[in-house]
Amino acid sequence: MKKAEVVFVPAPIISHLVSTVQVAKLLAERDERLSITFLIMKIRVDSQVDSYIDSVSAACKLIRFIDLPEQEPDPNQPSKFIFSMIETQKPHVKKEVSKLVSQSDSSPDSPKLAGFVLDMFCTPMIDVANEFGVPSYVFFTSGAAFLGLQFYIQALHDEQKVDPTEFKDSDAELALSCLANPLPAKVLPSAVIDKEWLPVLLGLARRFRETKGIMVNTFEELESYAVNSFSNGNTPPVYPVGPILNLNSDDDHDMESNKSNTYKDIKQWLDEQPQSSVVFLCFGSRGCFGADQVKEIACGLEQSGCRFLWSLRQPPPQGKTGAPSDYDNPQEVLPEGFLARTTEIGKVIGWAPQIDILAHSSIGGFVSHCGWNSVLESIWFDVPIAAWPLYAEQQFNAFEMIVELGLGVEIKMDYRMKLNAEESESTNVTAREIERGIRSLMELDKDKKMKLKEMSERSRKALMNGGSSYAWSGRLIQDMVDNML
Incomplete structure (x- = not known):
């Protein structure tokens, strides 16, 4: 059987890269006809990507990694650098794919180029795929409802001539086909209500519409309402293939020195605690707070009387960007x-x-920023979540978890940090609010606990032979292979 070469172009963001590698592994393990090549964009100051790729390359022989030229981030536009970098990498991607096509043409046994799989931020690479006459697929690293919101905002702007930035500080509620409940404008993603970032969001959604299909990191049972909303034919086919999680911690335990030893110390402490008694506070790879907010969290924790494990990170120096x-x-x-x-x-x-x-x-509860990976992990491990979103689409994810799905509780659903900054746009969340949220989390009612347990079981079944995500990924692979006929 002729092999199909699929070229993956992930974004140079570690959280996106990890889930993109995991979905590629899933596809390669599922069907031996697929040959997968990753083209890796690199930022010179980011060693995390290098370390992760090295560890995966050593452990997984199903995927080939090719490095693209490194680039220095633009100090004048650190937040937009990723997007300008992706645009400038187009000639390098074209050059590497040309080599793959030449190899295929020169050897009848070489795989034939079947298509590109692009990170949700890498839509400029659709132009490169078009030059080779092959289709593009997007891997959307967030949820189906958020994908629906992006299409909604783009149609609102382009077709109804509504300026979404006018929803800033609005009490409006929006009716979306991807949500059963009306969405308060106060939980719209920061990019929707920011004049500088809205054009980026709109541009991504317009290009999503040009693709052959969109893989979404979700599963049908979790977001059935959203997944069904795409069946009207107004968008490319949507394939819920998740939850895509990096459960092999060996991949990233060595990404920084001493991490393995750090975990031994944490595990020893956790082993000494009663079952489901500890609340875990962690705010993602960019989550941190100023000194005043840290003191409020500490007071809230102390007043709650709950056992806790708190991942406390220090913001970058004043005026500097970074993790x-x-x-x-x-x-x-x-x-x-x-x-x-x-x-x-x-x-x-x-x-x-x-x-x-x-x-x-x-671990009995998880105070989280509601990054989509963290949401899926909390469901997978049957750990209830208390939502404290910070930036990006996290306010929307928090709304979905608490209101739409009834799988979490609220610390502060509309808390918002400045886009790509460490300062908060919101007033500090008080110790009292934090205490109340933590108590509510650790004393979750039986119905919510049962609902979460059922969803946890469904998340695991979805990936098994006969499960919903297994079936969707099979359809996707068939579509990719059919491209070569």
């Missing part, structure tokens, strides 16, 4: 005596191996 780092001494930012008073029930850590922690039997 948070660990504190050398967290005592300097915590209330005086906090660590001593809570030593019996709590542990403050820096970087957190989130998958390993959520999988531990002593």
Whole structure:
């Protein structure tokens, strides 16, 4: 059987890259006709991507990785750099794919180019796929309802001539075909209501419409209402193939030095705690707060009386962009005596191996920024979530989890950080609000617990032979292979 070459172009963002590699593995393991090549964009200052690719290359022989030329981030436009970088990488992608096509032409046994799979941010590469006369598919690393929102906002702007930035600070409620409940404008993603970022969001949605299909990191049972909303033929076919999670922690335990040792210390502490007794606070790879908000969190935790494991990260220096780092001494930012008073029930850590922690039997609740990967992980491990979104589409994800799906509780659903900045646009969440949210999380009613447990079981069944995501990925593979006929 002739092999089909599928070229993946992931975004150079570690959270996107990890899930894109996982979905590629899933497809390659599913059908031996698929030959998969990744073209890796690199930012010179980001060693995380290099470390991750090295670890995957050593462990997985089903995927070939080709590095594209490294680029320096633009200090004047750090937030938009990813998008300008993707545009400038088009000639390099074309060059590498030309080599693949030449190899295929020169050898009858070589796989034939069947299409591109592009990260949701890499839509400029559709132009390159078109030059080779092959279709493009998008891998959408967020949920189906958020994909529906992007199409809704784009149609609202382009067809009804409504300016979505006017929803900023509005009490309006929007009726979307991908949601059963009206969406409050106050939880719209930051990019929708920001004049600088709205054109980027609109441009992505317009290009999604040009693709042959969109893989979404979700499963039909979780977002059935949203998935069904795409059946009207107004968009390309949507394939819910998730949950795509990186459950193999060996892939990233060595991405930074001492991480494995750090987890041993955390695991030892968790092993000593009663089952489902610990609330875990973690806010993603970019989640951090100013000193005043940190003190409110500490007071809220202490007042709740709950056992806790808190991943506390330090913001980049004032005026600098970049990822948070660990504190050398967290005592300097915590209330005086906090660590001593809570030593019996709590542990403050820096970087957190989130998958390993959520999988531990002593974890009973998860205070999260509601990044989509974190949402899927909380469901997979049957750990209820308390929503404290920060940026991007996290406010929307929080609304979906709490209101639409009834699978979580609220800390502050409309809390919002400035786009690509560490300062908050919202007033600090008070210790009292945090305490209330944590108590509500750790004393979750039986109906919500049962609902989450059922969804957790469905998330696992979806990926098994006969499951919904297994069936959808089979249809997608067939479509890719048919492209070569």
